[in-house]
Amino acid sequence: MIVMVIHKGADSVVLRVKEEFELAATDSSQKKIVVIGAGMVGASTSWHLRKQGAEVILLDRKGVAAGSSWGNAGWLAPALTMPLAESALWGYMAKSILDPNAPLHIPVRLDVKLWNFLLRFITHATDKSWMKTMKQLVPLNKMALPSYDEMIKAGVKAETFPRDFLIAFKNSKDVKGFIHEMDNVRKAGLEVNIEKLDDPQSVIPQLSKNIAEVYALRDQRFIAPGPFVQAIVDSFVKAGGTTEFGKEVADIVDTADGVEVLFTDGSKIAADAAVLATGAWLPKLAKKFGVKEPVQAGRGYSFSVAASPEIKNPVYFPAQRVACTPYQGRFRIAGTMEFLRPDEPLKPKRIRAIINSVKDLFTGLDLEDRQDEWVGSRPVSTDGLALIGATKNPKVFVGGGHGMWGVVLGPVTGKLLSEQVLTGKVAEELEPYNPLR
Numbered sequence: 001m002i003v004m005v006i007h008k009g010a011d012s013v014v015l016r017v018k019e020e021f022e023l024a025a026t027d028s029s030q031k032k033i034v035v036i037g038a039g040m041v042g043a044s045t046s047w048h049l050r051k052q053g054a055e056v057i058l059l060d061r062k063g064v065a066a067g068s069s070w071g072n073a074g075w076l077a078p079a080l081t082m083p084l085a086e087s088a089l090w091g092y093m094a095k096s097i098l099d100p101n102a103p104l105h106i107p108v109r110l111d112v113k114l115w116n117f118l119l120r121f122i123t124h125a126t127d128k129s130w131m132k133t134m135k136q137l138v139p140l141n142k143m144a145l146p147s148y149d150e151m152i153k154a155g156v157k158a159e160t161f162p163r164d165f166l167i168a169f170k171n172s173k174d175v176k177g178f179i180h181e182m183d184n185v186r187k188a189g190l191e192v193n194i195e196k197l198d199d200p201q202s203v204i205p206q207l208s209k210n211i212a213e214v215y216a217l218r219d220q221r222f223i224a225p226g227p228f229v230q231a232i233v234d235s236f237v238k239a240g241g242t243t244e245f246g247k248e249v250a251d252i253v254d255t256a257d258g259v260e261v262l263f264t265d266g267s268k269i270a271a272d273a274a275v276l277a278t279g280a281w282l283p284k285l286a287k288k289f290g291v292k293e294p295v296q297a298g299r300g301y302s303f304s305v306a307a308s309p310e311i312k313n314p315v316y317f318p319a320q321r322v323a324c325t326p327y328q329g330r331f332r333i334a335g336t337m338e339f340l341r342p343d344e345p346l347k348p349k350r351i352r353a354i355i356n357s358v359k360d361l362f363t364g365l366d367l368e369d370r371q372d373e374w375v376g377s378r379p380v381s382t383d384g385l386a387l388i389g390a391t392k393n394p395k396v397f398v399g400g401g402h403g404m405w406g407v408v409l410g411p412v413t414g415k416l417l418s419e420q421v422l423t424g425k426v427a428e429e430l431e432p433y434n435p436l437r
């Protein structure tokens with residue numbers, strides 16, 4: 001795979017890998033790292049670790065993008081990458097319990113873990129906490145799109161689509177809250193460029209005339225998320241990375257000279273270090289390494305419909321909390337947040353709730369002719385920040401808990417986390433994300 005030495009510096013040798021990214025053969029090349037979870041976070045981390053010369057094995061109990069990284073909305077929208085808990089949550093929390101069609105669904109169940117999560121989550125639903133978290137998100141949000149470009153330039157064969165995002169309101173009374181939110185994103189340090197559209201149907205003819213106001217949010221992008229993760233893994237494999245799919249990791253144990261990753265079938269792999277990128281399943285393996293922050297599955301649903309003419313721009317309905325994205329010639333409609341366990345089956349009534357909330361917002365879309373119905377679990381932390389970095393065992397790291405934003409923040413997470421795994425240095429931007437907080 002490695003074919004020639006092209007540069008020799010004081011402490012690094014740069015090697016050319018066949019048509020693929022340049023591999024920096026520093027001390028990292030001595031290290032063997034196992035990454036568990038082949039979603040956007042695990043795939044990006046593996047890619048960066050390999051790029052820095054490490055021997056990397058990427059594991060998944062199922063395969064590439066088998067968790068939340070497949071049917072999501074695929075938005076690379078730094079301006080919308082904000083904390084989930086906001087002061088309005090207090091108002092609609094009660095509605096969420098009583099109304100099964102509400103965009104946020106909380107089951108009435110005696111589930112101690114869930115109620116512990118909710119209690120901690122709701123304490124962050126204040127303006128002060130929102131702004132604090134938003135300011136901690138901004139440095140990563142700013143690096144998010146360049147991190148995608150870096151991967152594409154270095155051989156990941158997939159595209160990002162820069163398009164205006166259309167933010168649509170059925171009732172003008174809902175606009176104020178959104179504009180206020182965008183002002184707060186600006187105050188937190190991120191540029192936001194929005195403009196009211198006079199004729200939104202000239203951009204998307206299928207938008208219903210029932211819609212009162214539409215704004216264009218500029219400078220954001222989207223991707224086809226599942227195929228993008230696959231492209232990262234393909235690039236990683238082409239550069240000499242290894243994958244092993246179809247086996248579930250049961251535990252990680254410390255050994256004198258590294259770690260052992262134990263599978264449920266009794267087999268094991270020895271390595272110098274392990275990275276847990278297991279999405280909504282993170283606490284299962286991470287808890288014993290001192291990661292106390294709960295990560296709850298915030299399950300969302302999506303499906304795709306045909307659109308003629310093809311829809312080229314994403315659409316967001318903030319009041320309905322529905323996100324729509326062009327997806328491989330079709331139109332993907334995604335929404336809802338239900339706090340259930342990640343492995344529970346898809347609930348058709350949640351798909352119906354999405355349809356009911358958008359059916360009078362489009363014309364000429366057959367919402368009954370659906371493909372790819374899907375449920376996936378956003379890994380939601382209580383304070384709106386992901387968990388990225390070393391655990392109390394310096395050979396075990398975590399990257400996860402990105403909630404609604406693990407796709408946009410996956411590559412930057414992989415970049416910064418891989419540096420920490422290989423050098424021990426914690427990037428300043430990652431300090432608030434300490435998994436032991």
Ligand SMILES: Cc1cc2nc3c(=O)[nH]c(=O)nc-3n(C[C@H](O)[C@H](O)[C@H](O)COP(=O)(O)OP(=O)(O)OC[C@H]3O[C@@H](n4cnc5c(N)ncnc54)[C@H](O)[C@@H]3O)c2cc1C
Pocket residue numbers: 036037038039040041042059060061062063064065066067068069070071072073074075076247248249250277278279280281298299300301302323334335375376377378379399400401402403404405406407408409
């Ligand atoms: C409806 C919806 C819309 C969304 N829209 C967006 C969006 O537009 N933009 C955005 O940025 N984010 C979005 N998200 C959130 C985003 O999908 C997640 O934050 C992101 O996919 C999380 O990635 P991950 O790699 O951490 O986890 P996952 O993609 O869930 O990957 C975890 C992997 O770990 C594997 N695994 C778990 N346990 C084990 C084990 N014990 N052994 C082996 N393997 C294991 C799983 O099989 C899985 O493949 C959306 C989510 C939903 C549900």
